[in-house]
Every structure is written in C-alpha cells, then in structure tokens.
Amino acid sequence: MFTRLIPHLAVQSIYEIDLDELKSRGVKGIITDLDNTLVGARDPIATPELVAWLDRVRDFGLEVVILSNNNMTRVSAFAKPIGIPFIHAARKPASKAFRKALEVLGLPAERTVVIGDQMLTDVLGGKRMGLYTILVVPIAPADEGVMTRVNRKIERFALARLRKKGLWPKEDNR
Numbered sequence: 001m002f003t004r005l006i007p008h009l010a011v012q013s014i015y016e017i018d019l020d021e022l023k024s025r026g027v028k029g030i031i032t033d034l035d036n037t038l039v040g041a042r043d044p045i046a047t048p049e050l051v052a053w054l055d056r057v058r059d060f061g062l063e064v065v066i067l068s069n070n071n072m073t074r075v076s077a078f079a080k081p082i083g084i085p086f087i088h089a090a091r092k093p094a095s096k097a098f099r100k101a102l103e104v105l106g107l108p109a110e111r112t113v114v115i116g117d118q119m120l121t122d123v124l125g126g127k128r129m130g131l132y133t134i135l136v137v138p139i140a141p142a143d144e145g146v147m148t149r150v151n152r153k154i155e156r157f158a159l160a161r162l163r164k165k166g167l168w169p170k171e172d173n174r
Contacts, residue, residue, distance in 0.1 A: 002158040004127055005119040006167060007135035014038065014115060014136055015053060019060045022113060029105035030057065031098065031131070033116035034068040034075060034086075040140030041148075046082050054082060067092065067101045067114075069121065092116075093125030102129075119158065120151045 011017060014037065035041040038050055046054070057064060066086040068075045079086040085104050090097035102112060109130040116122020117138040126133040138144070141152070162168035 002161050003167065005123055005155070005158050006162065007119070007123045007133040009133070010135045012137050013139070015049070017115070017134060019057065019062070022062070023060055025132070026111055027062065027113055027132070029063045029065070029102075029107040029112040031065055031067050031101045031105070031112060031114045031126070033092075033118070033122050034066050034078060035070055036117045036138040036140060036144065036148075037115060037122075037136055038066075039078070041143040041145070042140065044077060046078065051082060054084070063105050063107070065101050065104045067097055092121035093128060095125070095128055098125055098129040098131065118148070118151055119155045 009017075014032075032038060039045075039047060054064065064084050066075060066079050066084055067090050068086065068088055069090050069092055070088060072088045075086045075088040087097060087100055087104065090100075092098075098114070102109060105112060113132040113134055114122055114126030115134045115136060116126075117136050119135065123133045123135055144152070159168055163170050
C-alpha cells in the first residue's frame, strides 16, 4: 500500500541531484516544489546558492516549473524575480496540477522529473502521473503549516512500515 510513496531517488538536497544523470536519462524538464524543497517555507526569496543551481540547471538545457500548494502571493513573489514559471494552489497530489505543469513545460511525463520534500504530495502525485520522482529532506521542517505537519505524521507512519518490510533504508534520517 505504501509503495506508491517510495521515490525513485532520495537525496539530502537538490544540490545532490546529478544533472548529468538526468540528462543521460533524456530528462528535459523539472517540476519542483517550492517550500522546504528549494528554500525554507519562510524564506521569501531565492538564495544565491539556489540561483546558481538554477542557472546550472538551465545550462544543462533543462526547463523548470514550480508547482506549489501555497498561495499566489507567496509563489509569485518567489518565482517572478528568478524568471521561473509557476503554478500556485496546486492541490497536490491531484493529477490536474501535474498535467498543467507538463503543459507549461511542453513535455511528456517520461522526459520530466518531480522534485519535492513530501511523500504524500510530491512523490505520490508524481508517481501517479508516471513521472520520475526525487525526494529531498525538508530544509526547515520547524516552519511548516498545519496540513504539512499532519502529512509528516502520516509519512513517519508510512516510513516505519516501509522500513519494517525492508523497502526503506533504516539509516535514512527522514
């Protein structure tokens, strides 16, 4: 039951993602979450390190779209200054949001990856659409909203079950 929550790849942060590997897989686009994936949930703008990473992503010929459950004010204030298209109030894991993100990118699912910090929204939604999913450790989990905290409790339960069945590494710090 919980196997749909297992990402294809789990890393500590976006900076550990091997862009050469993605390119060799034929990936052309990235759908990424915003809060606690790219920056902390309370960080209003991109860090210099993130801007440099996004420039590197673009240099690899990859297109990026932000797909966030957060509101228009938060997402647009973050995305517009760095020139990244975005979808706000996405209602992930709803398939409609991921379809819209694929339309923005102009790419099929098999050429696109999803990066996010939540198994119940980013990984589940991405896998339901046939996307390659990459789970990152949340940047600032103490700053999360009520619904995200509820999701984290469900994730901890799911991870315990997955570990018990040998489907998730015991040493992973999630």
